[in-house]
Amino acid sequence: MSRHTPLVQQLIDALRILPGVGPKSAQRMAFSLLERNREGGLQLGAALSAAMNKVGHCQQCRTFCETALCHICTDPSRALDGIICVVGSAADQMAIEQTGQFKGRYFVLQGYLSPLDGIGPQDLGLDKLAGLLSAEGVNELILATNPTVEGDATAFYIAELCHKHQVKVSRIAQGIPVGGELEFVDGTTLSHAFSGRKAF
Amino acid sequence: MSRHTPLVQQLIDALRILPGVGPKSAQRMAFSLLERNREGGLQLGAALSAAMNKVGHCQQCRTFCETALCHICTDPSRALDGIICVVGSAADQMAIEQTGQFKGRYFVLQGYLSPLDGIGPQDLGLDKLAGLLSAEGVNELILATNPTVEGDATAFYIAELCHKHQVKVSRIAQGIPVGGELEFVDGTTLSHAFSGRKAF
Known part of the structure; x- marks a missing residue:
């Protein structure tokens, strides 16, 4: 019978909602915080509550933002x-x-x-x-x-x-990515790269 | 000038205390919660606060536990x-x-x-x-x-x-791990495996 105490299990389950976090990494994260960084864990808890409750969307461009308009929409130079x-x-x-x-x-x-x-x-x-x-x-x-x-x-x-x-x-242009190798680029991308060719 | 709003930045910074989470994954986690799972984000925040504040150590075996003794130490059969x-x-x-x-x-x-x-x-x-x-x-x-x-x-x-x-x-015995290939086992482990050999 291998089981965690309720609060630890609850923390591990909650951590699994994060993208890319499976049962093993969730346990590792929970133990790491409990062992070495409770202060950081509390700060993360507070940061999560604040962000989930207070971050909304820019009324003009819909990006994440906790004010009515984001810093780009309020910048006249943009x-x-x-x-x-x-x-x-x-x-x-x-x-x-x-x-x-x-x-x-x-x-x-x-x-x-x-x-x-x-x-x-x-x-x-x-x-x-x-x-x-x-x-x-x-x-x-x-x-x-x-x-x-x-x-x-x-x-x-x-x-x-x-x-x-x-x-x-x-x-925006579709074509071969910089630093990629032509051999491994898929056919559709290569077709786009050919049809979108530019004078050199 | 690429920057996040203060609360989003604070959340990304706080997520980076988790083991194995770099700046890119922290941003991915923050956006994933903000976009799709605010409820889960709030639950994670609450679970973190509860665990960090209330999980202590078993008075007998020192494992993580929110009661005086853990479930193994209180089990007479163990x-x-x-x-x-x-x-x-x-x-x-x-x-x-x-x-x-x-x-x-x-x-x-x-x-x-x-x-x-x-x-x-x-x-x-x-x-x-x-x-x-x-x-x-x-x-x-x-x-x-x-x-x-x-x-x-x-x-x-x-x-x-x-x-x-x-x-x-x-x-506990030191030796070659089950399912491993002998070719790739390091020398010290192999030495331990030889000196710890058993009648077959």
Whole structure:
């Protein structure tokens, strides 16, 4: 009979909701905190409660944010070009921000169209996006959705929206990733790389 | 300028105290909870606070436990043989319990002797262990410490304690692990396996 005491078991079960954490790592995490870092465990507990209760969405771009508007939407310099980049998640937005290349604003879908899961245009805030497109000062919308079935479907839907509002729409390039080996790139990506070739 | 809002950043920083969680996975965990499982995040927060505040140590065997004595120490059937198994951590105890083979009691050191880190016999509760050894009904002590320098040093120290109290002391066998390939077993383990060979 191998079992944990109720509170330890409860902690291990709760840790398993974290992505990539199975029963073994959950036990390792619980014991590590109990043995060596109770102070840190308490801080993590408080940080979780605070974030879950208080982090909402930016009213304009839908990214995670605990104020009405996020720091990008309130920065006038990010609106100069009138470019909005549409991404699927806050993590995707963060990845693009880290390149330091994009100086416009974002629109974070927080998911993709998926009729089977009951996720429709309303759930992705596409009515709000349509509102942005009809406003002054939006010159271009860049689609940076995932290159998956759902991501593509969502991109097509949003492109239609742009055509209706007569806003220029583009999509980030698909091709071979830098540092990859051609031999191991899949066929679809290679096709995209060929059809999207550029003068050299 | 890529940055998170204060509460999100605080959550990501707090998640990094978990073993094996780097900046990327911490961000993934935070976004996953914020996007899809706020309820679970709140439960994890509550479970952490409860466990960190209320889980203590069994007064007899030092394993994690929120009552005075753990369920093994209060089970009279586990005292029948008078055997105590000494392990380094609650995780090691759990691994042994899961084999279902050992029916005695445990003593959980919660660490190993390490003079450089200032961890002495008192910190491992070895005075408490000496008390157990001088009590009636303890016939054998099995050392199941890690096969590392610290584990070995601690094992020798405890073996001395047993000699002093005239309690039989043994150590779990060292040899080749089941399912391993001989070719890849290190030399020290192979030597142990040879010197510990048994009639077949």
